[in-house]
Amino acid sequence: MSALAAPPAGATAPKPSPSRRRPGSGIRRGEGAAGWLFTLPVILILAVFLLVPVLMALWVSFSDWNGRGSPLSSGVHFVGLQNYAATTTGGGLAERNFGLALRNNAWYVVFVVPLQTALSLFLAVLVSRQVLRGRGFFRTAYYFPSVTSSVAITVLWLFLFSASGVVNAIIAWFGGNGPNWFSDPRGLWAVVAGWFGMTTPPAWLTQGDFLGVSPWEWIQGPSIAMSAFILMAVFTTSGTFMLVFMAAIQNIDPALAEAGMIDGANGWQRFWRITLPQLRPALFTVLTLGLIGCWQVFDAIYTGTQGDPGKTTLTPAYLSYQASFNDNQWGIGAAIAFILFVIIIVFTLFQRWVLRDRPVSQRRIRAYQPKAARQNGATR
Amino acid sequence: MTRHTARVATGAGAIAVVAALALTGCGSGFSSDNSSKGASDLTSSNKPLTVMIGSSGDAETKAVTDAVDAWSKKSGVKASVIAATDLQQQLSQGFAAGSPPDLFYQSSDQLAAFAGNGSLKAYGDDLKNKSDFYPSLVKTFTYDGKFYCAPKDFSTLQLVINTDLWQKAGLTDDDVPSTWDQLAADAKKLTSGKTKGLVFNGEYARLGVFMAQAGGRLVSEDGKTAEANSDANVTALNYVKQHLNDGTFAFAKDVGAGWGGEALGKQLGAMTIEGNWITGAMSADYPDVKYKVVQLPAGPSARGTLQFTNCWGMAADSPNQKAALDLVEYLTTSDQQLAFSKAFGPMPSVESAASTWKSDNAALVPFLTGVAYAQSVPTNAGASDVVNDFNSQLATLKTSDPKTILDSVQKNLEAVVK
Numbered sequence: 001m002s003a004l005a006a007p008p009a010g011a012t013a014p015k016p017s018p019s020r021r022r023p024g025s026g027i028r029r030g031e032g033a034a035g036w037l038f039t040l041p042v043i044l045i046l047a048v049f050l051l052v053p054v055l056m057a058l059w060v061s062f063s064d065w066n067g068r069g070s071p072l073s074s075g076v077h078f079v080g081l082q083n084y085a086a087t088t089t090g091g092g093l094a095e096r097n098f099g100l101a102l103r104n105n106a107w108y109v110v111f112v113v114p115l116q117t118a119l120s121l122f123l124a125v126l127v128s129r130q131v132l133r134g135r136g137f138f139r140t141a142y143y144f145p146s147v148t149s150s151v152a153i154t155v156l157w158l159f160l161f162s163a164s165g166v167v168n169a170i171i172a173w174f175g176g177n178g179p180n181w182f183s184d185p186r187g188l189w190a191v192v193a194g195w196f197g198m199t200t201p202p203a204w205l206t207q208g209d210f211l212g213v214s215p216w217e218w219i220q221g222p223s224i225a226m227s228a229f230i231l232m233a234v235f236t237t238s239g240t241f242m243l244v245f246m247a248a249i250q251n252i253d254p255a256l257a258e259a260g261m262i263d264g265a266n267g268w269q270r271f272w273r274i275t276l277p278q279l280r281p282a283l284f285t286v287l288t289l290g291l292i293g294c295w296q297v298f299d300a301i302y303t304g305t306q307g308d309p310g311k312t313t314l315t316p317a318y319l320s321y322q323a324s325f326n327d328n329q330w331g332i333g334a335a336i337a338f339i340l341f342v343i344i345i346v347f348t349l350f351q352r353w354v355l356r357d358r359p360v361s362q363r364r365i366r367a368y369q370p371k372a373a374r375q376n377g378a379t380r
Numbered sequence: 381m382t383r384h385t386a387r388v389a390t391g392a393g394a395i396a397v398v399a400a401l402a403l404t405g406c407g408s409g410f411s412s413d414n415s416s417k418g419a420s421d422l423t424s425s426n427k428p429l430t431v432m433i434g435s436s437g438d439a440e441t442k443a444v445t446d447a448v449d450a451w452s453k454k455s456g457v458k459a460s461v462i463a464a465t466d467l468q469q470q471l472s473q474g475f476a477a478g479s480p481p482d483l484f485y486q487s488s489d490q491l492a493a494f495a496g497n498g499s500l501k502a503y504g505d506d507l508k509n510k511s512d513f514y515p516s517l518v519k520t521f522t523y524d525g526k527f528y529c530a531p532k533d534f535s536t537l538q539l540v541i542n543t544d545l546w547q548k549a550g551l552t553d554d555d556v557p558s559t560w561d562q563l564a565a566d567a568k569k570l571t572s573g574k575t576k577g578l579v580f581n582g583e584y585a586r587l588g589v590f591m592a593q594a595g596g597r598l599v600s601e602d603g604k605t606a607e608a609n610s611d612a613n614v615t616a617l618n619y620v621k622q623h624l625n626d627g628t629f630a631f632a633k634d635v636g637a638g639w640g641g642e643a644l645g646k647q648l649g650a651m652t653i654e655g656n657w658i659t660g661a662m663s664a665d666y667p668d669v670k671y672k673v674v675q676l677p678a679g680p681s682a683r684g685t686l687q688f689t690n691c692w693g694m695a696a697d698s699p700n701q702k703a704a705l706d707l708v709e710y711l712t713t714s715d716q717q718l719a720f721s722k723a724f725g726p727m728p729s730v731e732s733a734a735s736t737w738k739s740d741n742a743a744l745v746p747f748l749t750g751v752a753y754a755q756s757v758p759t760n761a762g763a764s765d766v767v768n769d770f771n772s773q774l775a776t777l778k779t780s781d782p783k784t785i786l787d788s789v790q791k792n793l794e795a796v797v798k
Contacts (some may be wrong), residue, residue: 329764
């Protein structure tokens with residue numbers, strides 16, 4: 001949760017240096033060396049456990065290393081972009097697997113990120129209310145799934161969503177007939193289309209493909225199995241993010257809300273016009289962490305379905321593991337990992353751009369002005 | 381700004397030095413000489429042996445540990461058994477680090493990958509009891525003309541029937557199916573309420589028996605051509621699809637069971653297609669369910685089934701291969717394999733154990749009979765990935781076109797079979 005401590009924009013503005021003395025002279029002489037000395041242990045640890053492995057993985061993604069001995073030994077050759085090409089073009093199984101993994105994970109992100117953000121914000125607002133009795137209990141209860149091991153939660157989920165499990169029993173109470181969650185490869189939208197009598201896709205949707213996956217497969221949404229994982233992710237992560245929002249809400253000056261009340265704003269308006277705008281840094285943190293976490297989903301897949309049914313829960317992170325350890329295609333596994341890295345960076349930058357600080361537009365300003373002022377503005 | 385550049389230079393220098401140190405450190409650990417040695421040129425030293433197994437449970441771990449300890453006492457070489465939690469991953473780690481276990485369970489579908497990158501030692505021709513192994517198993521573990529490793533044991537698939545449900549449906553011993561039509565008729569009679577006639581896993585490792593019975597296979601017998609979309613395979617999948625749709629056959633997952641044995645135990649299926657491992661699960665989890673094993677029916681072509689096997693893989697980097705070979709010979713003797721069979725149920729991979737095994741396991745004889753006509757699963761490098769993809773498509777066999785599925789499998793197989 002170190003991201004909580006992220007300074008607000010503008011805090012990094014250069015300050016005038018107190019002393020303009022030349023370095024290496026006077027009382028500050030040798031301070032640079034001492035600084036390096038003190039940071040050396042961390043630099044060493046980061047280099048050995050972070051930088052070197054990343055660089056080695058990058059090298060593997062450009063090499064024909066076959067998993068035996070060191071990737072840096074003489075028998076390993078540079079093969080250029082061959083591994084990346086096999087993953088993204090070529091029409092082979094590697095390309096289709098990667099396409100399916102991207103499809104599954106993209107739908108996972110589309111559902112999980114907004115849902116978990118909205119739910120965690122909602123919970124944070126609820127448990128931050130002064131009037132709520134037993135706030136401590138609710139905070140703990142909502143936070144509990146986040147501190148439970150994800151393997152344990154996955155196993156619990158496998159039980160809850162089994163064909164004759166609790167969830168289907170509850171659906172049966174309401175007269176419904178629950179699906180066989182973790183072995184149902186049908187896409188959500190395909191199921192909905194089926195309700196309206198569309199059982200086979202129109203021909204134009206099965207023509208052509210992107211990354212070996214046809215348009216129909218791209219748009220049919222997360223499978224029923226993946227939907228269960230989506231619910232699980234929302235359930236487990238919203239407690240963590242609730243904490244982020246709670247901290248941010250407590251930082252808001254109550255005087256602002258009081259000022260709003262004096263101006264006659266009701267609770268709904270105060271939330272949208274006073275609280276939410278001030279939560280922007282927290283929102284950015286939650287969206288970024290959520291996005292990164294969603295694109296890296298691995299543990300639930302590994303313990304749960306291992307990509308089944310019908311490869312609809314395959315994710316790039318799991319595919320990278322599978323390609324490396326089970327299929328001995330280490331180059332392709334590393335290449336997938338780096339493509340995933342680029343995807344995450346691009347999405348984070350995009351979201352940073354969307355949430356950037358903008359000057360308030362005329363249209364938005366009007367909503368904050370009292371009626372009289374608005375009329376004045378119009379006649380001016 | 382001199383201070384800044386100096387800082388950058390020092391930083392870059394520090395990182396470079398650290399990286400260099402770390403890399404050389406790793407390098408010295410990795411680099412052992414990879415010089416190729418002749419077939420009978422085994423390393424020898426007084427180092428202790430490590431045996432890594434992918435165990436099915438405590439019974440298996442204990443049986444293997446006891447056997448290895450007994451050998452250790454006899455030979456004077458120290459040896460320890462490690463039960464891996466994820467064998468494939470732990471082996472890959474060992475090979476990459478240059479310190480793999482000396483002996484380990486090696487599955488047939490990964491043989492080509494590990495033999496191809498030189499991780500495995502081909503010691504098959506050095507075995508004293510080489511001629512005792514079933515020829516089809518020896519062929520499974522032969523890659524690039526070399527017999528790599530001694531088959532540990534094997535299993536085949538046959539039809540397992542719930543005898544209570546069988547009698548309740550008015551069926552007798554004469555009704556044991558010997559053709560596809562009879563199998564379908566029996567399944568129809570056995571289907572009632574929640575119980576389906578025949579329930580099995582929706583994967584190639586079960587549906588492959590129908591392909592074999594129709595005379596088809598995924599990869600030709602010599603392992604050089606892909607023949608996934610043959611007419612025989614289309615016939616087989618059409619037969620299964622037809623009966624999935626009329627409700628007499630079902631995939632285990634579709635009735636809410638993890639595998640065929642669970643479906644049989646919970647009476648979700650009256651018949652299933654499984655291997656000899658089912659006996660342990662039935663006696664442990666469903667002791668009240670009575671069942672019997674019969675041969676699978678013959679299809680349009682002949683009887684057919686699949687066989688699965690593991691071998692005792694030996695690492696090329698092992699420092700004490702001579703002792704490891706001696707241990708393998710000890711573990712694959714007829715007596716030792718019969719002891720393993722008693723402890724956790726696999727079938728001995730040597731022909732000399734067959735008659736004793738048959739008299740000890742009278743009810744399971746059909747499994748051993750199957751060895752005469754059993755097919756091995758494809759062992760080409762990359763084939764397991766293709767089979768995974770095939771399995772993912774079989775999940776929706778009910779609604780998809782068998783020919784389309786097999787055409788895509790054919791395309792993927794052609795890329796890996798050369």
